[in-house]
Amino acid sequence: MPTLGKVRPHPTQNEPLLFELSRPGKRGYQLPPLDVPEASPEEALGAENVRREIEDFPELSEVEVLRHFTRLSTWNYAIDLGMFPLGSCTMKYNPRINEAAARVEPLAWAHPYQPEELSQGAMEIIATLEQYLAEIFGMSEVTLQPAAGAHGEYTGIMLIRAYLAAQGNPRKVVLVPDSAHGTNPATAVIAGYEVKTLASNDRGMTDPAAVAAAVNEDVAALMITNPNTLGVFEEHIEEIAEILHAKGAQLYMDGANLNALVGVARPGDFGVDVLHANLHKTFSTPHGGGGPGAGAVGVKPHLAPFLPVPRLKREGGLLRWDYDRPQSIGRVRAFYGNFGVMIRALAYILAHGGEGLRRATLDALLNANYVRARLEPYYQIAYPSRSMHECVFSDARQEKRGVRTMDIAKRLLDYGFHPYTVSFPLIVHGAMMIEPTETEPKAELDAFCDALIAIAQEVEENPELVKSAPHSTRVSRVDEVSAARKPRVRWTREAAG
Amino acid sequence: MRYLPNSDADRQAMLAACGLSSLEDLYRHVPENALIREPLKIPPGMSEYEIMAYFRAQAEKMAHGYASFLGAGVYAHYRPVLCDVIAQRGEFLTSYTPYQAEYAQGTLQSIFEFQTLICQLTGMEVANASMYDGSTAVAEAAMMAYRITGRSKFFAPLNLHPEYRQVLDTAAHNARMSVATYPYDAATGQADLAALERLLDEETACVILQSPNFFGVVEDVRAAAEIAHRRGALLVVVFTEAVSLGLLEPPRDADIVAGELQSFAISPSYGGPFAGVIATKEKYIRQIPGRLAGETRDQDGNRAFCLTLSTREQHIRREKATSNICTNQALVALMATVFLSVYGKQGLRELAVQNLSKAHYLAGGLELRFTGKFFNEFVVKPRRMTPQQALERLLEKKILGGVALARFYPELADCLLVCATEMNRREDMDALKEVLA
Structure with a gap:
């Protein structure tokens, strides 16, 4: 087999579903002997409440379970295998010390209702992380209760609604630039607002004049991402904040791209009233194939009374959970948030320190600009503005040969790289959105750029090769259209025949 | 900083390729006023040894040995040890949401298996790939009932987990919907279904019922379903102790099941991360929030899996999405899947x-x-x-x-x-x- 980029194809093993592997009578567990009399389910629960069996539930031995999931794991790409250049996703190295810290037993096994006197360590960790994040954001207070970024957005918009309602009018409209993440408009609607979209200007920025024209006494807030999803710093951010504030509206910032700013600029300093950041992006907690994350929300003092309950409070040398917050929006999640994720994020911050965080940001900017510089001769940059931590190209040149961004993305798989973000932001025709993060060595960036340059060449010489990619992955291009047409979202014995 | 892989020589070469002379040039275009004024007030970076010492010191202040x-x-x-062994495999731990199906078949097949296991446990026909936790799953289930029925009032029993009820209150309040409560029977601890029947009206989107409820008592799901359905409302059944599903009749008469899977191999971790789930009947599949994995084929006819029905989701549908959820609890759901495979x-x-x-x-x-x-x-x-x-x-x-x-x-x-x-x-x-x- 020939080598392509950093890839040489090798066999992976087939693996059926758990349910197909299952054989009656197999077991992978052993419980300790019961040290009390065994209760009769029928007597204890009532015969009508007891199920006869869990139909078709799997029966497997321990070694088969281990092999099953290990084999499945080999079908995945991961940060541990190489660069994951998804734009606005900040797929950086996930330090393993974070995992070790989260598994320290008295922290991992802490029950949320154990006495506060016996929970001071966990509470101290939360308080310290809140304090460091407030410092990084330039905000006065931070809540860590939201479970993820979108949940943080939802919390942030509810804070704005509660604040405005306390002033007498919650208002009706939230402005969202057309470059925003899909979660922004979805969040505004769920929090009870109408969404009005603002067009970006020809530099890929939000235009203060457009904001001024759109803002009135009905507008509650503008939700902005900075740097935005084009990887461009919103240079008029302070002017935009002034325009909004003059009309009593709030500036909400989506911190999805905070990795471009830590230690270099603080949203609180450039006029943002409320901000959410994803601990699973900038703060290195693992994505785990889609979660868990945690959404930190930072606010200016005028929004602090509305933060979710409970809040931490120091009282006589002890930390306490304070539930007596009459203006609070209430709870957004049971208990105190994704504590295990907070441990990992704090471990990340401790490892860097203040200066280390700034150095990481500079390397993130450098890596993105280096990729841009290497690829610009071959791909059309979407906007000429300077890039921060990510760069966005268009497939305009390749489209002339009938090859689109998705085809190039699939061909990248053959070269051993996870694709960039495809077709987003929507305002770029055939977008290719690339965020390398600071944890990629130059050699990996070069291999990635070499791959994309080689693909640009293939588009000229053999476009069909690219359009029919991938050719070396475990499965060839997956038919997503028929999956949606007739959804099969579980295994059943009947359907399996 | 040990997580930064480039040498100074690399940096110089890269700056030169960008036509820049210093790292600070990278943000020269950011307005001066927006830049940070003084260094971050965060102590210098620590070694691994110091980091572990810090967390062990915090652990000393926790209950231990109780x-x-x-x-x-x-x-x-x-x-079971395998849960952590699998969850710590980098291919699962450090992979992204499986949007690029060809490079994420492991995650996708395991989600498909997870969805199947949840259906088998709950008696439902569709389960999503996870929600944040049980409390937010209940709020999302209520919103789902609103979309199905067009009604905007929810009935929650007083023996629903109190913090779940608070989360539901917050969500309903902001969506300008309302939550009414119904009492529990002071003798049995069960939800007072007779009172529910008296209180329930034709504006109700769903009746919520937790079983076993917050007091640990098993509820009569069938009776509650009959009452709800008579008024055109859906029944949402909630569980917080997932191990009970190993023995209890599944809530087949529910229209939506919303639960917490923490019991399946997830350490208590002072309240999270856990994993919630929503399961429902096939006829409501287009109203379920969150990600779904589906079975399909690749171009060569091999079985393959992909995320599906994403037109429900925020990244496609934007303001018309069923929910704003994006990141979920995938790794935690994987641990639950391994747990269920081990126990079987x-x-x-x-x-x-x-x-x-x-x-x-x-x-x-x-x-x-x-x-x-x-x-x-x-x-x-x-x-x-x-x-x-x-x-x-x-x-x-x-x-x-x-x-x-x-x-x-x-x-x-x-x-x-x-x-x-x-x-x-x-x-x-x-x-x-x-x-x-």
Whole structure:
């Protein structure tokens, strides 16, 4: 087999579903002997409440379970295998010390209702992380209760609604630039607002004049991402904040791209009233194939009374959970948030320190600009503005040969790289959105750029090769259209025949 | 900084390729006013050794070596070693949401298996790939009921987990919808379905019912479904103790099931991360929030999996999405999947029987507040002292004795909510009984 980029194809093993592997009578567990009399389910629960069996539930031995999931794991790409250049996703190295810290037993096994006197360590960790994040954001207070970024957005918009309602009018409209993440408009609607979209200007920025024209006494807030999803710093951010504030509206910032700013600029300093950041992006907690994350929300003092309950409070040398917050929006999640994720994020911050965080940001900017510089001769940059931590190209040149961004993305798989973000932001025709993060060595960036340059060449010489990619992955291009047409979202014995 | 892989020579070469002379040039275009004015007030970076020492020092200030009878939505169950072994494989731990199906078949097949297991456990036909937790799953289930029925009022019982009810209140309030409550039967601890029938009106999108409920008592799902359906409302059944599904009849009469999977191999971790789930009937598949994995084929006809029906989701549908959820709890759902594979059909039942047996042994001779049938937790009234005194007495014996219900229910201020799982030893149970009896 020939080598392509950093890839040489090798066999992976087939693996059926758990349910197909299952054989009656197999077991992978052993419980300790019961040290009390065994209760009769029928007597204890009532015969009508007891199920006869869990139909078709799997029966497997321990070694088969281990092999099953290990084999499945080999079908995945991961940060541990190489660069994951998804734009606005900040797929950086996930330090393993974070995992070790989260598994320290008295922290991992802490029950949320154990006495506060016996929970001071966990509470101290939360308080310290809140304090460091407030410092990084330039905000006065931070809540860590939201479970993820979108949940943080939802919390942030509810804070704005509660604040405005306390002033007498919650208002009706939230402005969202057309470059925003899909979660922004979805969040505004769920929090009870109408969404009005603002067009970006020809530099890929939000235009203060457009904001001024759109803002009135009905507008509650503008939700902005900075740097935005084009990887461009919103240079008029302070002017935009002034325009909004003059009309009593709030500036909400989506911190999805905070990795471009830590230690270099603080949203609180450039006029943002409320901000959410994803601990699973900038703060290195693992994505785990889609979660868990945690959404930190930072606010200016005028929004602090509305933060979710409970809040931490120091009282006589002890930390306490304070539930007596009459203006609070209430709870957004049971208990105190994704504590295990907070441990990992704090471990990340401790490892860097203040200066280390700034150095990481500079390397993130450098890596993105280096990729841009290497690829610009071959791909059309979407906007000429300077890039921060990510760069966005268009497939305009390749489209002339009938090859689109998705085809190039699939061909990248053959070269051993996870694709960039495809077709987003929507305002770029055939977008290719690339965020390398600071944890990629130059050699990996070069291999990635070499791959994309080689693909640009293939588009000229053999476009069909690219359009029919991938050719070396475990499965060839997956038919997503028929999956949606007739959804099969579980295994059943009947359907399996 | 040890996580930054480039050498200074690399940096110089890269800056040169960008036509820049210093790292600071990278943000020269950012307006001066927007830049940070002084260095971050965060101490210098630490070594691994120092980081572990910091967290161990925090751990010293936590309960350690206590026998625990705390439940109330978070349960201490044994975690088979394989759960962590699989979850720590970098290919699962450090992979992204499986949008690029060809490079994520492992995650996708495991989600498909997860969805199937949840359907088998709950008696539903569709389950999503996970929600943040049980509390947010209930709020999302209510919103789903609103989309299906066009009605905007939800009925929640007072024996629904109080923090879940608070989360539902927050969500409903902001969506300009309303939550009405219905009482529990003061004798049995079950939801008062007769009262529900009197209160329920034709504006109600769904009736919510938790089983086993917050007091640990098993509910009559079928009767609640009949009442809800008579008024054109859906029934949302909630569970917080997932191990109970190994033994209890699945809530087949529900229209939506919303639950918390923490019991399946997820450490209590001071309240999270856990994993919630929503399951429903096939006819409501287009209204379910969150990600779904589906089976399909690749171009060569091989079985393959991909995320599907994403036109429900925010990244496609934007303001018309069913929910704004994006990141979910995938890795936690994977741990639950491994847990269920290890225990399997017989094991989950045996595990549930052990829980049932321990709790019923523990309850023997105590003054139970309610007469309803319970699974592995129950409400007890200490005979000789107040709940607070009992908890203090137990702390001296290194026992976390349960949750004092005064914090949620003034009328139950003389009671504790106590839970027993397979982790509790008989000698600790005897010590607890001695104080409470």
